[in-house]
Amino acid sequence: xxxxxxxxxxxxxxxxxxxxxxxxxxxxxxxxxxxxxxxxxxxxxxxxxxxxxxxxxxxxxxxxxxxxxxxxxxxxxxxxxxxxxxxxxxxxxxxxxxxxxxxxxxxxxxxxxxxxxxxxxxxxxxxxxxxxxxxxxxxxxxxxxxxxxxxxxxxxxxxxxxxxxxxxxxxxxxxx
Ligand SMILES: CC(C)(COP(=O)(O)OP(=O)(O)OC[C@H]1O[C@@H](n2cnc3c(N)ncnc32)[C@H](O)[C@@H]1OP(=O)(O)O)[C@@H](O)C(=O)NCCC(=O)NCCS
Numbered sequence: 001x002x003x004x005x006x007x008x009x010x011x012x013x014x015x016x017x018x019x020x021x022x023x024x025x026x027x028x029x030x031x032x033x034x035x036x037x038x039x040x041x042x043x044x045x046x047x048x049x050x051x052x053x054x055x056x057x058x059x060x061x062x063x064x065x066x067x068x069x070x071x072x073x074x075x076x077x078x079x080x081x082x083x084x085x086x087x088x089x090x091x092x093x094x095x096x097x098x099x100x101x102x103x104x105x106x107x108x109x110x111x112x113x114x115x116x117x118x119x120x121x122x123x124x125x126x127x128x129x130x131x132x133x134x135x136x137x138x139x140x141x142x143x144x145x146x147x148x149x150x151x152x153x154x155x156x157x158x159x160x161x162x163x164x165x166x167x168x169x170x171x172x173x174x175x176x
Contacts, residue, residue, distance in 0.1 A: 002061070002114060004106045009061040009075065009114070014048035016062055017041065019071050023094025027157060032132040033092065035157055056080050056119060063091075063107040065098060072098045075111045077124070085122030087115060099134075108142050109176040116171045123168055129154055130163040143173040
């Protein structure tokens with residue numbers, strides 16, 4: 001179920017730390033994402049080794065290109081609430097030379113299908129910066145709808161405030 005035509009989703013390995021280190025320090029990748037304070041490669045390696053197992057509340061998966069046979073990004077479903085069947089999704093393709101190749105769309109569909117079929121989620125939500133046109137296009141294509149716009153709630157690495165959309169997807173709306 002977690003393998004498509006272009007990608008497979010798998011648990012993160014400690015050896016993925018080098019790629020993740022490169023991606024989180026790439027300003028192009030982080031342009032519309034909520035950043036963290038800088039971390040060293042050693043800190044990321046340690047986190048990789050101590051990473052807790054995936055649970056219902058927090059499922060973090062690596063996106064592996066089947067053709068290249070390497071990790072190209074990360075997708076997660078977090079803060080799942082069993083009483084409601086709601087979780088929030090984050091995704092990024094860190095290898096920028098893989099952007100616009102269909103990888104993000106497929107990874108998103110696989111993760112949402114997993115959320116609905118295995119985790120029995122009722123609704124998957126996400127936040128996206130208004131100017132992030134590519135991501136918004138992909139989310140809409142997969143079936144997410146815009147629930148509302150939250151004004152100036154994101155402060156980007158550019159030091160500017162940006163609006164964000166809250167988007168959500170119900171199971172029958174998933175276009176896979
Ligand atoms: C957003 C992201 C996950 C999408 O993954 P991807 O693999 O690049 O996307 P895909 O190749 O599957 O699809 C890209 C689509 O966006 C379209 N697109 C590209 N640039 C666009 C733009 N500026 N405006 C609108 N649509 C655009 C492409 O034409 C394609 O649509 P199509 O398949 O209908 O032709 C990826 O680009 C990424 O990780 N970006 C940086 C981090 C990020 O923004 N993450 C999301 C945070 S909410």
